[in-house]
Amino acid sequence: MKFFIDTANLDQIKEAEDLGILDGVTTNPSLMAKEGISGANNILQHYVNICNIVDGPVSAEVIATDYEGMVKEGEDLAELHSNIVVKVPMTKEGIKAIKYFSTKGIKTNCTLIFSAGQALIAAKAGATYVSPFIGRLDDVSTNGVALIEQIRLIFDNYMFDTQILAASVRHPMHIIECAEIGADVMTGPLSAILALINHPLTDNGLAKFLADYNKLNG
Numbered sequence: 001m002k003f004f005i006d007t008a009n010l011d012q013i014k015e016a017e018d019l020g021i022l023d024g025v026t027t028n029p030s031l032m033a034k035e036g037i038s039g040a041n042n043i044l045q046h047y048v049n050i051c052n053i054v055d056g057p058v059s060a061e062v063i064a065t066d067y068e069g070m071v072k073e074g075e076d077l078a079e080l081h082s083n084i085v086v087k088v089p090m091t092k093e094g095i096k097a098i099k100y101f102s103t104k105g106i107k108t109n110c111t112l113i114f115s116a117g118q119a120l121i122a123a124k125a126g127a128t129y130v131s132p133f134i135g136r137l138d139d140v141s142t143n144g145v146a147l148i149e150q151i152r153l154i155f156d157n158y159m160f161d162t163q164i165l166a167a168s169v170r171h172p173m174h175i176i177e178c179a180e181i182g183a184d185v186m187t188g189p190l191s192a193i194l195a196l197i198n199h200p201l202t203d204n205g206l207a208k209f210l211a212d213y214n215k216l217n218g
């Protein structure tokens, strides 16, 4: 399972990269705004800065909502760096743009997926990734992880190359459940990734090992 970090914060991206387990980054306009990145040139430069930290796919989202605008913006984003994946919303215009990008060899991440039908049509259009938002589904009393299971079954039935990118991950159990199902990628906050490392029995065990060592060795 690939691990992407879902942030535009350079310090957090560096921290995850230093751990040695980071495969890529996803951003969205809200995450860019959270870092105070505004203005076309600053936004583009920020994507380049992220690409210079992580040697893996970096999702950069288009703001345009019409086909022509998405194509223009996506082509400009793809020119920035070979790591860029153009993130396109799940709309009719978005599907047309994904089809166009797939014929041009530009990688795409179809975002804001909340149903199996949306994932199926994005895969048919040639999306490199589909991003089902599992946390946001949980927020409205709908099982987000169950959607990953449904999409896995459909993609396996027809051997789609499109990768399932479990997004809107909120906590370590989301990651573990998505890994059990066979999501290709997960994207989440640094806190959810770091939480996988912790276990109280590990802490207690280590403390005991060190105490026993120190008894004899000072």
Ligand code: E4P
Pocket: 006, 026, 027, 028, 111, 131, 133, 135, 136, 167, 168, 169, 187, 188
């Ligand atoms: C996916 O690419 C999105 O950026 C993201 O995972 C959304 O997560 P949220 O629901 O925590 O905002």
